Amino acid sequence: MREGDALPTVERYVTQARIDKYAEASGDFNPIHVDADFAAASQFASTIAHGMMVAATISEVMSAAFQIDWVERGHLKLRFKAPVFPGDTVTAFGSIKSIRERDGMSEVVCSVGVRRQDGQAAITGEASVLVAQSG
Amino acid sequence: MPVDYATLTLGQEISNQTYRLDADTVAAYVDAVGDRSGIFDVDADLSVAPPMSVAALSLRGLVHDLDVPQGTLHAGQELEFTGAVRVGDTLTCRATVLRNSVRGEWRHMVVGLAVEDGARRQVMRGKSTMVFPA
Numbered sequence: 001m002r003e004g005d006a007l008p009t010v011e012r013y014v015t016q017a018r019i020d021k022y023a024e025a026s027g028d029f030n031p032i033h034v035d036a037d038f039a040a041a042s043q044f045a046s047t048i049a050h051g052m053m054v055a056a057t058i059s060e061v062m063s064a065a066f067q068i069d070w071v072e073r074g075h076l077k078l079r080f081k082a083p084v085f086p087g088d089t090v091t092a093f094g095s096i097k098s099i100r101e102r103d104g105m106s107e108v109v110c111s112v113g114v115r116r117q118d119g120q121a122a123i124t125g126e127a128s129v130l131v132a133q134s135g
Numbered sequence: 136m137p138v139d140y141a142t143l144t145l146g147q148e149i150s151n152q153t154y155r156l157d158a159d160t161v162a163a164y165v166d167a168v169g170d171r172s173g174i175f176d177v178d179a180d181l182s183v184a185p186p187m188s189v190a191a192l193s194l195r196g197l198v199h200d201l202d203v204p205q206g207t208l209h210a211g212q213e214l215e216f217t218g219a220v221r222v223g224d225t226l227t228c229r230a231t232v233l234r235n236s237v238r239g240e241w242r243h244m245v246v247g248l249a250v251e252d253g254a255r256r257q258v259m260r261g262k263s264t265m266v267f268p269a
Contacts, residue, residue, distance in 0.1 A: 012169055021167035025160070025188075027195035031205050042206060051209040052191055056168040059187040063172040071174075071186050074216045080209055 007065045007094035007110060010057045014049050016086040022053040048083040054122055055080075057092035058112045062127050065094070066108070069131045073105075078125035082116070089117045094127065105130040138202045140242055143232050149246065150230040152196030156184050161222050164188040184224075186216040189259050193228040193248045197263065200230070201246075204267045210243075211264035218258040225253040233262060242269040 023034050028050055031038035039047040055078055062070040084090055094112040101107070107130050114123040143149065154160075161184050165175055168187070175185045190212075197203070220226065227250065234245035243266055250259040 010171075018167060018169070021163070025163040025167040026191040028191075028198050030198070030203065030207060032207075038205065052187065052194065052212065053168055055212060056170065056185075056187045059185065060168075060170050060172045063170075063174055063185070067174055068183065068219065071183055071216060071219045074186060075214070077211075077213045079211050 001096065001099065001108065003096050003098055005096045007061050007096070007112075010060045010064070010092040012057055012090055012092075014054075014084055014086055014088045014090060016047060019047060019049050019053065019086060022050050026050065026052065028052075044083050044085070046085050048085055049088075051080040051123070054084050054090060054114055057090060057114055058094070058123065058125070058127065061092045061094050061112065062110070062129065066129045066131060070129050073130040075128045076112075076125065077127075078112075078123050081121045081124055084114075084116060084122050090114050090122060091117075097126075101133070102130065104133070106133050140235065140244070143235050143244075145232055145235065147232045148229060149232060150196040150200035150228065152200070153225060153227045154192050154195070155225050156188065156192060156220060156222060158182075158222050160192075161185070161188055164191060182222045184220045184222050186214070186220070186259065189216075189220050189226065189250055190214050190248075190261065192226060193230070193250050193259065193261070194263065196228045197230040197246060197248070203265065207265050207267040209263065210266050212261065214259060214261040216259050218252065218256055220252060220258050226258070227251045227255075237269045240269055241266050
């Protein structure tokens with residue numbers, strides 16, 4: 001693992017059915033996500049995915065790369081930049097910005113984000129994780 | 136009774152809810168987000184819950200107790216995971232006001248989140264930034 005290394009990407013096709021499932025799972029029934037009539041009159045003219053549903057793809061990237069270390073010692077700071085609509089395909093990605101020693105462990109700091117199929121950034125941010133130093 | 140957002144003060148606790156993160160809840164979450172990382176097997180003994188399922192649970196109480204207005208936008212999110220949560224654990228989720236201001240026609244609210252497991256060990260903390268019509 002070195003600075004500049006890319007993390008595994010996660011691609012996901014977003015559907016209204018998936019958004020509805022997330023609303024059920026999270027208890028967030030904000031009509032901007034689940035009510036087509038309400039959403040049609042909004043600035044987005046459509047329902048949009050929950051930000052945290054899209055952000056889950058970043059956590060999946062970090063889980064795939066860092067396994068239990070991410071679950072136990074992960075940090076995530078995100079900005080939701082653009083909506084994700086039903087029918088969009090999003091790709092979550094990341095790359096290692098820096099690795100430094102902290103508290104006897106290695107703190108791995110990563111640039112992370114999610115982009116839509118049109119290249120628009122949906123989420124930008126930074127994730128970091130403390131991992132045991134090898135060797 | 137509707138929440139008067141203008142009266143919410145810094146440090147005020149606006150939500151304090153306890154949930155059991157059972158296998159069905161975690162399975163529904165994993166299905167909804169389509170997680171394929173393979174490290175969250177709800178059928179395994181002492182399976183670990185996806186950390187974002189804990190975050191989602193912490194926001195559930197907030198959305199309910201704050202009576203978040205229709206059309207609220209989630210502008211930013213910060214999360215720190217400080218311990219693995221086992222499927223089946225009981226979580227206490229608290230939310231407090233960290234910022235509450237109006238800019239133009241929009242109210243910007245930053246809410247602090249804190250989650251403890253059944254052993255009262257903090258497993259997550261964070262900040263949510265929400266924007267809604269003032």
